[in-house]
Amino acid sequence: MEHMKVDIMVAGGVAAGMSAASQAKRVNPQLHVVVFERGPYISYGACGMPYYLSGDIPDPMRLIALTPEEAHQKRGISVYTQHEVLDVDPDAHTALVRDLLSNREILVEWEKFILATGARAWTPPVKGMDLPGVFVLRTLSHALEFQQFLNSQRPRRAVILGGGPVGCEMAEALKKRGLDVVVVEFLEEIMNTIDADMGALVHEELRRNGVGVRTHRRVERVERTRDGLHVIIGEEVVNCDMILVATGVKPNTELLTKKGVAEGPAGSVDVDEYMCTSFEHVFACGDCADALDLVTGKKVYVPLGTTANKQGRVAGAVAAGVEVSFPGIVQTAAVKVFDLEVARTGLSERQAREAGFDVDTVQVRSRSRAGYYPGGTPVHVKLIYEKNTGKLLGGQVISREGAAKRVDVIAAVLYFGGTVKDLYNLDLSYAPPFAPVYDPLILAARRAYRWK
Numbered sequence: 001m002e003h004m005k006v007d008i009m010v011a012g013g014v015a016a017g018m019s020a021a022s023q024a025k026r027v028n029p030q031l032h033v034v035v036f037e038r039g040p041y042i043s044y045g046a047c048g049m050p051y052y053l054s055g056d057i058p059d060p061m062r063l064i065a066l067t068p069e070e071a072h073q074k075r076g077i078s079v080y081t082q083h084e085v086l087d088v089d090p091d092a093h094t095a096l097v098r099d100l101l102s103n104r105e106i107l108v109e110w111e112k113f114i115l116a117t118g119a120r121a122w123t124p125p126v127k128g129m130d131l132p133g134v135f136v137l138r139t140l141s142h143a144l145e146f147q148q149f150l151n152s153q154r155p156r157r158a159v160i161l162g163g164g165p166v167g168c169e170m171a172e173a174l175k176k177r178g179l180d181v182v183v184v185e186f187l188e189e190i191m192n193t194i195d196a197d198m199g200a201l202v203h204e205e206l207r208r209n210g211v212g213v214r215t216h217r218r219v220e221r222v223e224r225t226r227d228g229l230h231v232i233i234g235e236e237v238v239n240c241d242m243i244l245v246a247t248g249v250k251p252n253t254e255l256l257t258k259k260g261v262a263e264g265p266a267g268s269v270d271v272d273e274y275m276c277t278s279f280e281h282v283f284a285c286g287d288c289a290d291a292l293d294l295v296t297g298k299k300v301y302v303p304l305g306t307t308a309n310k311q312g313r314v315a316g317a318v319a320a321g322v323e324v325s326f327p328g329i330v331q332t333a334a335v336k337v338f339d340l341e342v343a344r345t346g347l348s349e350r351q352a353r354e355a356g357f358d359v360d361t362v363q364v365r366s367r368s369r370a371g372y373y374p375g376g377t378p379v380h381v382k383l384i385y386e387k388n389t390g391k392l393l394g395g396q397v398i399s400r401e402g403a404a405k406r407v408d409v410i411a412a413v414l415y416f417g418g419t420v421k422d423l424y425n426l427d428l429s430y431a432p433p434f435a436p437v438y439d440p441l442i443l444a445a446r447r448a449y450r451w452k
């Protein structure tokens with residue numbers, strides 16, 4: 001067996017892993033930093049995959065920010081692709097790695113270990129999920145395989161299981177490719193990241209664009225006959241040529257959980273603000289780790305690319321010897337569904353109630369531009385806040401323009417622990433092409449603050 005001695009070993013080479021390795025080398029270029037990645041690609045924007053599949057981004061290699069060769073030449077990082085980390089010994093400071101092409105094993109002695117193994121697609125435990133024509137979309141390899149299927153088999157009908165952000169992005173992508181698309185959602189409304197009353201607007205947008213939507217329906221099984229695939233949802237059978245399962249993810253944490261590391265929500269690895277795990281000299285970051293929710297002060301598992309990049313930087317810097325920290329998140333996210341921008345931050349109304357807040361909400365429908373200025377579109381804003389104190393708890397904005405950036409303003413107020421009054425008092429920019437004189441956010445905050 002081959003032996004290797006390194007200063008920092010990183011398992012996983014996408015957003016969190018490559019951010020960690022790069023930052024460690026920036027902090028201390030003398031360190032020997034090695035990344036082991038199970039797949040053939042590193043450092044790619046998984047968030048761009050729906051746009052590659054829709055045809056908006058024709059070249060999938062444009063999604064790759066850095067190749068292993070560039071990582072070595074430009075940043076001094078040694079990257080081993082198609083190498084799987086099989087075991088980690090946090091006491092002995094060693095790890096066992098397998099070269100998946102040659103089956104050769106390597107015993108790595110490390111000073112610091114960073115887990116950046118991300119998450120895998122979770123599929124419902126029903127029959128037929130392993131049939132040909134059933135896909136998941138998590139890695140670039142998945143996207144390439146999926147594209148190959150679309151190009152060679154020319155499917156006409158698709159069913160998407162899961163109406164969350166990835167399911168909705170893919171409904172748009174497949175529609176653009178000319179397929180008939182049906183989205184099946186287990187919950188009462190599409191887009192589980194926002195409240196059902198706002199999700200109804202997304203539902204309507206899907207329907208307006210010819211996407212079939214089935215909500216509150218559980219897939220019972222999938223069958224395959226000579227006529228194609230059949231998705232059985234209660235009384236109904238939806239026939240199709242392909243299925244995309246977009247029902248969520250599960251963190252890849254077994255390397256550390258089987259050793260007894262402290263766990264966070266949903267099976268993630270629990271980390272502090274320095275990305276330290278409960279094992280000394282062992283860090284975790286990205287979609288395998290939890291984060292502090294700054295609104296509730298509790299740990300949450302919200303796997304997003306923004307957090308993965310930031311947590312990775314912090315893990316790498318701290319492992320390399322500088323004290324920086326990642327304070328936490330307010331769960332800000334945006335998604336484009338056909339012509340709609342759907343954005344959310346903080347707690348949804350449901351989450352706020354579950355967290356025990358005495359919740360009030362306000363909704364306004366305003367315009368993205370001054371009423372007299374051409375081209376404006378409706379902007380729907382929902383604010384969630386604490387009844388007596390006015391403390392802002394969350395916000396959701398849906399519009400054909402300007403929703404994502406408006407939600408970022410709410411996110412900033414949440415980060416600083418502000419109230420609806422603080423939001424109202426913000427000195428936001430105004431000119432007729434960008435907003436009405438009372439921006440929809442200010443209007444919503446004013447209603448919440450009860451200034452009529």
Ligand SMILES: Cc1cc2nc3c(=O)[nH]c(=O)nc-3n(C[C@H](O)[C@H](O)[C@H](O)COP(=O)(O)OP(=O)(O)OC[C@H]3O[C@@H](n4cnc5c(N)ncnc54)[C@H](O)[C@@H]3O)c2cc1C
Nearest residue numbers: 012014015016038046047085117118119286287304305306
């Ligand atoms: C279709 C899609 C759209 C998305 N859109 C958005 C968006 O718009 N905005 C947003 O913020 N986020 C989005 N995300 C989420 C974002 O892509 C992830 O949060 C981000 O990729 C997480 O990065 P990561 O490095 O933590 O994990 P991953 O990207 O999962 O990478 C982990 C890597 O670790 C490797 N690995 C696992 N186990 C081992 C092992 N034992 N040994 C070696 N290597 C291992 C895996 O092969 C994988 O390559 C999207 C995700 C998808 C799939």
